Amino acid sequence: MSEFELIARIIPTLPENDSLVKGAGDDCAVVDLGRKDELLLLKTDAVVEDVHFTSQTPAPGVGHKALARALSDIAAMAGQPIACLVTLGLPAEFDPDFVLKFYEGLNSLARKYNVAVAGGETTRTTGKIFVSVAVLGTIPRDRILSRSAAKVGDAIFVTGELGGSISGKHLEFDPRIREAQWLAENFPLHAVMDLSDGLAGDLRHILNASQVGAELLSSAIPISRAAKLKAKNESSAKPPLLAALTDGEDFELLFTLPPKDAVRVLDGWKAAFPKLKLTCVGKISAEGGLRIRDKEGIRELGLRGYTHFQKS
Amino acid sequence: MSEFELIARIIPTLPENDSLVKGAGDDCAVVDLGRKDELLLLKTDAVVEDVHFTSQTPAPGVGHKALARALSDIAAMAGQPIACLVTLGLPAEFDPDFVLKFYEGLNSLARKYNVAVAGGETTRTTGKIFVSVAVLGTIPRDRILSRSAAKVGDAIFVTGELGGSISGKHLEFDPRIREAQWLAENFPLHAVMDLSDGLAGDLRHILNASQVGAELLSSAIPISRAAKLKAKNESSAKPPLLAALTDGEDFELLFTLPPKDAVRVLDGWKAAFPKLKLTCVGKISAEGGLRIRDKEGIRELGLRGYTHFQKS
Numbered sequence: 001m002s003e004f005e006l007i008a009r010i011i012p013t014l015p016e017n018d019s020l021v022k023g024a025g026d027d028c029a030v031v032d033l034g035r036k037d038e039l040l041l042l043k044t045d046a047v048v049e050d051v052h053f054t055s056q057t058p059a060p061g062v063g064h065k066a067l068a069r070a071l072s073d074i075a076a077m078a079g080q081p082i083a084c085l086v087t088l089g090l091p092a093e094f095d096p097d098f099v100l101k102f103y104e105g106l107n108s109l110a111r112k113y114n115v116a117v118a119g120g121e122t123t124r125t126t127g128k129i130f131v132s133v134a135v136l137g138t139i140p141r142d143r144i145l146s147r148s149a150a151k152v153g154d155a156i157f158v159t160g161e162l163g164g165s166i167s168g169k170h171l172e173f174d175p176r177i178r179e180a181q182w183l184a185e186n187f188p189l190h191a192v193m194d195l196s197d198g199l200a201g202d203l204r205h206i207l208n209a210s211q212v213g214a215e216l217l218s219s220a221i222p223i224s225r226a227a228k229l230k231a232k233n234e235s236s237a238k239p240p241l242l243a244a245l246t247d248g249e250d251f252e253l254l255f256t257l258p259p260k261d262a263v264r265v266l267d268g269w270k271a272a273f274p275k276l277k278l279t280c281v282g283k284i285s286a287e288g289g290l291r292i293r294d295k296e297g298i299r300e301l302g303l304r305g306y307t308h309f310q311k312s
Numbered sequence: 313m314s315e316f317e318l319i320a321r322i323i324p325t326l327p328e329n330d331s332l333v334k335g336a337g338d339d340c341a342v343v344d345l346g347r348k349d350e351l352l353l354l355k356t357d358a359v360v361e362d363v364h365f366t367s368q369t370p371a372p373g374v375g376h377k378a379l380a381r382a383l384s385d386i387a388a389m390a391g392q393p394i395a396c397l398v399t400l401g402l403p404a405e406f407d408p409d410f411v412l413k414f415y416e417g418l419n420s421l422a423r424k425y426n427v428a429v430a431g432g433e434t435t436r437t438t439g440k441i442f443v444s445v446a447v448l449g450t451i452p453r454d455r456i457l458s459r460s461a462a463k464v465g466d467a468i469f470v471t472g473e474l475g476g477s478i479s480g481k482h483l484e485f486d487p488r489i490r491e492a493q494w495l496a497e498n499f500p501l502h503a504v505m506d507l508s509d510g511l512a513g514d515l516r517h518i519l520n521a522s523q524v525g526a527e528l529l530s531s532a533i534p535i536s537r538a539a540k541l542k543a544k545n546e547s548s549a550k551p552p553l554l555a556a557l558t559d560g561e562d563f564e565l566l567f568t569l570p571p572k573d574a575v576r577v578l579d580g581w582k583a584a585f586p587k588l589k590l591t592c593v594g595k596i597s598a599e600g601g602l603r604i605r606d607k608e609g610i611r612e613l614g615l616r617g618y619t620h621f622q623k624s
Contacts, residue, residue: 001409003434010415014429015422019394031448042430044356044397045447050438082331083343085356087444094314103322110327117326118341118354122315125361127439132399134356134446136343147411213552230331 059107061171163243164226202205372417373483390496475555476538530606
């Protein structure tokens with residue numbers, strides 16, 4: 001049984017109740033406690049030594065990343081984070097200095113977004129260090145965003161630049177909390193999510209959930225300097241466009257909105273967030289699947305269709 | 313630096329905000345989102361392979377325990393659990409059957425208390441299996457319970473029977489959600505907590521937080537059958553009374569209330585929960601420290617003062 005099959009078997013068995021608006025399978029759980037204007041968001045995210053960081057990773061970066069990942073999911077709902085709880089699994093011979101510096105990184109990010117660190121449990125492990133962060137947030141009652149709301153004709157946008165996060169961004173990225181709230185307050189957002197598995201992979205989640213297809217414009221994809229540098233300096237690195245399409249942990253926003261709002265959102269964005277790129281990278285199509293257009297024409301980006309972008 | 317010193321250094325650095333009513337150091341975090349009648353509770357708890365369970369532990373027991381521990385903290389606040397999120401760290405070569413049976417145990421307990429399992433993330437680990445469960449709950453706005461509210465003269469109560477949890481109870485215990493709500497609705501509870509480190513250790517937390525002392529009555533301590541059996545069958549086991557005082561993971565309620573309510577709570581309890589013991593085990597005193605009285609007199613239960621109860 002694959003992990004995908006396993007999760008597909010488990011999700012329908014999970015107990016629900018009258019308070020649950022959105023459960024497993026979305027970026028955040030949405031809970032309704034009968035409050036007039038507001039719904040609650042809940043999200044947990046874990047980072048594990050040797051998977052999401054190494055014993056060489058600076059401890060403040062681990063703390064930053066552990067909270068930032070969960071906040072990025074709150075951003076994908078254009079939510080307001082309120083409080084978080086931190087569980088830290090430590091081996092018996094842990095370094096107290098790691099823990100102090102871990103909290104420096106985590107606390108600093110929490111302060112930036114006015115998130116209370118409402119509890120910090122440490123627990124013993126005989127295995128690797130792990131961190132699990134749970135975040136409580138809120139959204140206006142009438143503004144539940146989802147992956148499944150993309151419409152044919154929508155323009156597709158990404159914030160920032162993509163690819164090469166592993167060179168450093170994954171330890172210091174800014175979750176797009178304020179940007180997402182601004183977008184949701186000013187524009188009729190359709191599908192929204194945060195980029196964790198790469199543009200091609202995450203866009204596919206939106207397409208599947210919305211039962212539509214998409215066409216990306218190769219020349220429009222914003223490629224990060226880190227991805228370009230990596231391609232230049234490391235012979236085994238992905239070509240930059242492939243990195244921008246498939247590297248994980250960008251933690252930028254991916255969203256779609258009606259084409260009539262495309263120019264307006266780009267103009268408004270420049271005034272609101274002059275230091276951060278917003279790019280229209282393609283459009284939603286009635287024809288299923290994910291395609292990319294470049295000067296040589298248009299081709300399918302199949303699940304294993306990235307060989308075109310490999311170095312010869 | 314000891315773990316205690318480390319935590320003492322970290323707690324004052326944790327960011328707070330206007331929503332935070334009670335943060336790190338209590339059983340649950342308490343969050344105020346401006347709702348008229350209600351406050352929110354947040355709690356996470358982790359269980360780790362080789363620490364809280366072994367590779368031989370039946371998977372449904374692991375799932376039950378992972379959720380029940382967090383629910384026991386909600387019970388310590390007499391709260392109503394609403395929803396939980398589950399993070400499951402699994403090695404690459406994990407057994408899908410373990411995961412399915414883990415969720416059987418967890419889901420079954422969630423259904424019993426009408427808790428929605430609002431999300432279930434799995435993540436890779438190169439270490440041991442770990443589970444982190446985050447729970448959202450609610451309490452009435454005017455009913456924040458705490459460890460620090462014990463008053464001189466209070467009668468001290470425990471639910472159930474103590475000791476020997478490791479023989480099986482730790483995998484199947486019932487968090488005292490309903491019992492705690494009933495107590496809080498009908499009686500002026502003072503200090504309340506759930507027993508995770510043993511009566512002597514946890515009562516000491518209440519005494520320190522409330523700046524009082526206590527006297528226990530040896531003959532009143534409700535000793536579990538498991539602790540008695542263990543003492544009888546295993547030469548290296550603790551004597552039963554010592555087990556009841558110091559074994560961890562009882563997950564019963566420990567609380568204090570004014571002496572004038574002691575008889576009334578015992579009578580009401582018998583009618584409300586005829587199958588579960590409630591026992592008055594002692595009283596809160598102005599004199600600091602923890603003492604125990606038996607037929608030979610009264611003696612101090614120092615931090616290392618349990619040698620009296622060892623087998624000769």
